[in-house]
Amino acid sequence: MVEIIDVDAENVDKYGFFCMRSKPNSDGYQKKLNWVKERLKEGLKIKIIQENGRQKGFIEYIPGEFTWRAINAKEYMVIHCFWIVGKGQGRGFGSQLLNGCIDEAKQLGLSGVALVTSEQGWLPNKKFFERKGFKMVDKIDEFELMALSFNENSKPQFYDWNESAKEYKEGITVFKSDQCPYIQDAVRNIIEASKDLSISVQIVDMDSYDVAQKKSPTPFGVFTVIYNGEIITYHPETKNRFIKMINKKNLLTNS
Known part of the structure; x- marks a missing residue:
């Protein structure tokens, strides 16, 4: 059975936030846990998709006003993290998670969904999002800002951080x-x-x-x-x- 868990203040201690589940007592896990509990008050959403009780992937996103990416995207929903692991890939799990994010952005009257991508580091890869209609709206060095816009008059952009x-x-x-x-x-x-x-x-x-x-x-x-x-x-x-x-x-x- 496949189900999507909406992580909230009541169940985050049970389900976690997908990463580092094997090290719940580590400093990094505990700091992230405290971070999540504070960000939930600002509209942070973490959705974990699991099959037969096993977590297969997750998405983390937040209204752009409160994003922890160096972008100006106040009218957008911003995806922080997006990850489907192993054999869970290619089975539509990512599409289910992304569609939920897009639907919520529309319900909130936002102008679209945005995320920072890169071929390096741990940022999402843009190829999946391109297939879903996202387009590059800004670029600095290896960083690309991708957006699915509902309102063509509003575009997110990078802050001028390069210097x-x-x-x-x-x-x-x-x-x-x-x-x-x-x-x-x-x-x-x-x-x-x-x-x-x-x-x-x-x-x-x-x-x-x-x-x-x-x-x-x-x-x-x-x-x-x-x-x-x-x-x-x-x-x-x-x-x-x-x-x-x-x-x-x-x-x-x-x-």
Whole structure:
């Protein structure tokens, strides 16, 4: 039997939010859990699709006014995360979840549904959404802003964030939020890497949707690593991978 679970304040402790279910006591899981409970008050929706009691995928979305992506999309519903796993792919589960999001956006009188995509990192891949009628409405570097518009007079757009990394010229600066439960491990990896390299590290905690929208160095709005004024990644990595990234950057700078 296939069913869609609407996660709310009453059942989130039971069903979780799909990610990291095997580590409910971890720091990342608990921070995300607290984040979810606060965001539910702002209209956050998490829908988990499951078959015979096994979770197969989920969608997380929120009205654009409160999105944790660095986009101006106040008249849109914004999808944060969208994931169908393994053998659940190709069976219409993603379409069911997306259609529910689209229907809700229409019911609320919004101008459409939007999301940030990228071929890198953990952002959704645009190909599925293109098949559903989404079109690219803005692009900066590898980030593309996709939208399904009900009102052609209203378009979401990226905030002008591209130069903000240059403000952080010394050492490592990490922008992070609790929207993704995997970020806490990545931050620890960076701190350990910085100690091995004897490089200072600064953590900037994006603790509100307004900060995530307007201060994030990338549209991801969840995690970005800056080294000496330059973005080196927005994807969580192992400690050794971070060390290799920084050493490579030093070689390129000094060559």
